[in-house]
Amino acid sequence: MPDAQGWRAKFGVLGPSTNTIVQPDFDALRPRGVTNHYSRIFTPNAQAISNESFRAGAEVIAGNTLDAVRSVMTCKPDHLVMGMSAVTFFDGVKGADRFVKQVEDESGLRISVGSHACTAALNRHGGIRRLAVLSPYWPSMNSEVSRYFGDMGFSVVRDVALQCPSWIAIAEVTPETLRNTLRELDGDDIDAIVQVGTNLSMMRLAAAAELWLGKPVIAINTATYWHALRSNNIHDQMDGFGPLMAEF
Known part of the structure; x- marks a missing residue:
């Protein structure tokens, strides 16, 4: 039997515990029959971030991601959505693909990530x-x-x-x-x-x-959620968030 509210898809959303924007953003884009299940990646609120410390702080988040994956998998989601973008840009395309493979190998599910989602969005515009x-x-x-x-x-x-x-x-x-x-x-x-x-x-x-x-x-939040929807053959259109959601 399908989930009573997520009868079309249940998305497991992975996001830093300091992030307060992704959850309401993704909920604003959620069509009927799709539910978002937020799994917080433990993230200390790093202060006085600098050129030197930014990557180190982001790598702490990356290192804690699989714990959040294992946690959200207990609700049996259909697809994962990464709500943190920096780690999906590290080391170019090879780094992005390596991150995706790590999460997908752990979960057995596909994941939509910001870097590849933005590329898909740009290519869709043409x-x-x-x-x-x-x-x-x-x-x-x-x-x-x-x-x-x-x-x-x-x-x-x-x-x-x-x-x-x-x-x-x-x-x-x-x-x-x-x-x-x-x-x-x-x-x-x-x-x-x-x-x-x-x-x-x-x-x-x-x-x-x-x-x-x-x-x-x-x-990036629009592109990532759009990618997750379209990857699951959900083509609902929505005004107010640009052509990705309204036309493509």
Whole structure:
């Protein structure tokens, strides 16, 4: 018998315990008959993050991910969704594929991750090769994001790292800061803007920005959940979150 509420699909969502944005974002995108089951990856709220410490802190999260996988598997989900993006960009495509394989080998399920989901979203739009990237990260991590997209055949023309000082501070970035950063990133020399960092609240702002920038603005939470839905042959459309959810 199917689950009474998740009769179409049950998603096991993996996210850092400091992340307060992914859970409500994914719930906002959830169609009827799909349920999200959040498994928190234990994450100390690192303070005074820097270029030197960012990767070390993110690797702590990566190291705790399989514990969260084992925990959420007890509800027998149909698909896993990664609600933390940095670890899916480490070491380019090889690193992303290695992370996916590790989780899928442990769980026996497929997983949607931010890096590959953004690539799928960009390819679905079509004709995109030159990118600008917005992140809450530090420059050393943005280099990893650029490396990944380079491996995937894109060119990152420019990027902005907001250099948030703690994991929780990412969720405190204001819409005004994000709007100004999008304007700073825009230009005739790019085809799209990609926002990474799942604790950055960007889904609705990205959809609105597409209207006044006239080009795709990919919010990683939208792309990741869209990828999970479409990977499970769930093609419901939803307005308010850009063409990924409304058209593709």
